[in-house]
Amino acid sequence: MRKALLGNTGMEVSVIGLGGIRIQRVSQDEATRIILEAKNKGINFIDTAQAYTISEQYIGNALKEAGRENFYIATKSMSYDYESMRAAIERSLNTMQLNYIDLFQVHNVSRQEQMDSTFSENGALKALVEAKEKGLIKHIGITGHIREILMQAIEHEEFETVQFPFNPVESQGTELFKKALKKGMGTIAMKPMAGGAFTKQKLSLKYIMNSGLINVAIPGMDSVEQVIENASVGENTEPLTEKEHEELNREIEILGNDFCRRCGYCKPCPEGIDIPSVFLFEGYVTRYNLPEYGKSKYEALPVKATSCVRCRKCEKKCPYNLPIVDKLKHAVETFGNI
Ligand code: SF4
Ligand code: SF4
Numbered sequence: 001m002r003k004a005l006l007g008n009t010g011m012e013v014s015v016i017g018l019g020g021i022r023i024q025r026v027s028q029d030e031a032t033r034i035i036l037e038a039k040n041k042g043i044n045f046i047d048t049a050q051a052y053t054i055s056e057q058y059i060g061n062a063l064k065e066a067g068r069e070n071f072y073i074a075t076k077s078m079s080y081d082y083e084s085m086r087a088a089i090e091r092s093l094n095t096m097q098l099n100y101i102d103l104f105q106v107h108n109v110s111r112q113e114q115m116d117s118t119f120s121e122n123g124a125l126k127a128l129v130e131a132k133e134k135g136l137i138k139h140i141g142i143t144g145h146i147r148e149i150l151m152q153a154i155e156h157e158e159f160e161t162v163q164f165p166f167n168p169v170e171s172q173g174t175e176l177f178k179k180a181l182k183k184g185m186g187t188i189a190m191k192p193m194a195g196g197a198f199t200k201q202k203l204s205l206k207y208i209m210n211s212g213l214i215n216v217a218i219p220g221m222d223s224v225e226q227v228i229e230n231a232s233v234g235e236n237t238e239p240l241t242e243k244e245h246e247e248l249n250r251e252i253e254i255l256g257n258d259f260c261r262r263c264g265y266c267k268p269c270p271e272g273i274d275i276p277s278v279f280l281f282e283g284y285v286t287r288y289n290l291p292e293y294g295k296s297k298y299e300a301l302p303v304k305a306t307s308c309v310r311c312r313k314c315e316k317k318c319p320y321n322l323p324i325v326d327k328l329k330h331a332v333e334t335f336g337n338i
Contacts, residue, residue: 001042007186013045016234020048022220031058041231060096076107080117085127105141145319161186177213189217205233266314272303
């Protein structure tokens with residue numbers, strides 16, 4: 001497994017890290033197997049979050065078997081003020097049963113008021129700096145989906161890493177990552193598979209590895225097979241071949257730009273519509289030519305897209321500014337035409 005320095009943090013991380021979001025779907029035993037396999041394959045960076053339900057707990061338990069000393073542990077919290085961030089750090093330490101956390105990130109800073117709060121006199125940053133001075137956390141980072149916000153945030157010297165989406169169909173972070181690298185920050189690619197929309201997993205990771213912008217990509221993994229497959233890309237030092245470039249371009253064309261990354265930030269819909277699933281199932285019809293399969297999945301949803309009352313609460317929360325109401329209408333038409 002290739003390694004890279006995570007900016008100026010001094011951490012030498014595997015170029016493929018383990019994203020902890022999907023691990024919440026499996027059992028503790030399976031999570032432990034996944035982390036043991038990650039260790040076998042040379043993966044030494046795990047990124048999780050308090051928002052990923054039981055993920056921190058699974059990881060903490062698994063580390064007892066896999067050895068805490070074999071990993072750099074990164075987590076994050078959507079706390080933007082001093083008190084809640086102080087409590088969040090304590091909670092993560094307790095949940096994962098750790099004496100220290102290698103990287104603690106402010107999670108999903110997506111609005112100006114969240115950023116202002118983070119940097120205010122009684123903001124989250126103050127709690128992070130204090131925790132670092134006490135040795136409870138080793139490094140401080142920031143994550144988000146809105147480039148303009150993070151561009152401002154990385155001007156603050158306290159941040160040592162930045163985490164942002166990056167994959168063959170989401171290059172909006174290019175300038176951000178370039179700037180971060182220039183400042184000596186570590187760069188972490190989240191959503192390396194465009195939130196599951198990009199299906200050529202190894203190709204996407206190879207593209208990211210060869211971009212020259214990313215220290216570590218963190219695909220979410222919920223099986224041992226995925227660990228083996230993803231890790232194999234980290235062992236490969238070859239650039240993309242001509243054939244792979246063509247395949248990549250074909251995929252990019254199929255996907256287009258106006259797609260849902262399944263981040264779930266639009267949830268909950270007050271009417272109970274599972275918005276990302278509607279778009280995912282529509283994608284089976286429109287992108288992958290699986291109309292019956294897509295429709296059967298959609299039919300199984302308890303609340304259909306027709307229940308939308310156009311309150312637009314979801315649109316205000318979508319970090320990609322997707323016109324969700326219009327897209328739901330489109331999905332209704334797609335399924336109605338099968
Ligand atoms: S606009 Fe429709 S989908 Fe969005 S939150 Fe309101 S009811 Fe739900
Ligand atoms: S509609 Fe927007 S907020 Fe909702 S899951 Fe898709 S990308 Fe995320």
